[in-house]
Amino acid sequence: MNLKKILLFSILSGMTQVLIAQEPAKDVFLLQRKDWLQKAEASKPKLFETVKKPVSIVKIVKDENSFQGWRAEGNQPLSGLYDSSFKKQSGVVVDFKEHLTGYFTFTIKSIHGTPDAPLRFRFTFGEVPSELATPFDPYNGALSRAWLQDEIITVMDVPARITLPRRFAFRYLKIDLLGSSQYFDFAITDMELKATTSVDVKAAPLARSTSSLISDIDRVGLTTLKECMQTVYEDGPKRDRRLWIGDLYLEALANTQSFKKHDLTKRCLYLLAGLSREDGFLHSNVFENPEPHPQAGASFLFDYSLLYNVALKDYLDATGDRATALDLWPVAKKQTENPSKYLKADGMFDYQQAIKDNWWLFVDWSEALDREASIQGIIIYSLKQSYQLAKSLGKENEVKNLPALITRMTAAARENLYNKRTGLFESGPDKQVSYASQAWMIVSEVASKEEAERALKALSAAKDVVKPGTPYLYHYFIEAMIKSGMTKEAKDFMISYWGGMVKKGADTFWEAYDPSNDYLSPYNYFPINSYCHAWSC
Ligand code: RAM
16 A cells, blocks of 8 residues: 555545444344345245145043043044035034144035025134133133134135135134024035145154154154244244244254254244344344244343354254355354343343343243243353354354353352252252253253252252243253263153153144143143144154
8 A cells, every 4th residue: 555545544444433433333234134034035945735634523522531621532434524414513523633734725515595694604723622622712811812723704605615814733623603594505525724834855764663652752743843844943833833043943953853954944044133133133033924024022032042053053063054154153143242241240140130121031931930040051051052153163263252251150150059068050049949940050061960960860859849831941951861961861751741742642742731730821821822832842
């Protein structure tokens, strides 16, 4: 550079600095956003459609020994429904014999007389038998009543072939007749479902020697995953039907071991990045329609934003796709900046301040749970994984602060959360002992292997322990057992928990499950639970 150029350069860069000083930084990913969203679109999978028909007519009967007090019984052929007047069959239940997600079509055919008035029906779709037998109203659930899968339709012209516009997720369908004319008669026939999923491959079979219960657990898990894999990893095809980071993380793990449809993972990672907040932090969940958009407002979930980094690292490890990982690295790096903003002088995460600032600290659906220890563990674990990711990408210089931060938070956790006498990790002012705290202190390796084993053994004998509410947390608990070298116990636990759902008749794994309480619901009303839930696969 000659003197003139140097002068011009310093004037210009001085001006930029002035501009930067005046204009507060707006969208940190302004330049990348569009490209990320285009890449998400380019990786959008094709949906595979299969036409499925109901297999038989069943009765939903009360049975105290069945899951939630109801079970499906009987196996009558569909011809009984299709060949006779529907007027005498209101309330009939058909069984597709498998969990499906898709669009329902049926025919109304005239039997005799002139259709002189409309017909009115209620279609109720259920993933589990109790959804067809539990009154939905008056409704007191915490989530919208509209998620429940009952539709009232009025048909003006007969004969007709009708497709209901909403996508349903279900195994059972009940049809009630709500209105018809005495001057004509009709039958319902040719029911079918256009079932959709983005999975068109089979997972590798298990070893021949695998026990039948483990094979069943595997089959139900794969069905759950297949049903949730639509054009994003949905959390549940019945309810929420959107991309949540925590669900994506566990679905992607299972996908890597089974269907290996890595493009869906790539799409989801790009979609979340493209829809991040202007300050660069990730929204906990995003929707695809009508246009990709986040659930703006109160949707920032602290733990999920950090688990994004783990999912990105896993994606790189599974695929070797460095280009994508490098492209999205700035997002991962950004997420690592958050914990230090809430660090107390003693190295503990200031969870009370985070809550005051409206951050959602999730960990698990459990009202009783104190989240201090878990969040500390999740941060440490995610930062470690983020640093590994940085190393794989040659970016460790950009996150030089992480090793010291991890050491500091680990020391603080040991100092403040570990009870040397009992061998258990405790959380919050009341020194609460929970599965969540042990799981995350172990997964994050705050606990040594010996301490981990001691903690898990002490946990089973401890009193007033807060247990998990969902398979989501049980996943981490089992991971903790494996990390502690307790592989046999981990396997037994998996068999008893997921096998418990199988024994209770699960076709797909449930969002919330407590072996001792079939009616557990994070939303105050068990039929609104999702019974085919991503994080349970
Ligand atoms: C549930 C969703 C999803 C989960 C969030 C936190 O409502 O269905 O599975 O990630 O909550």
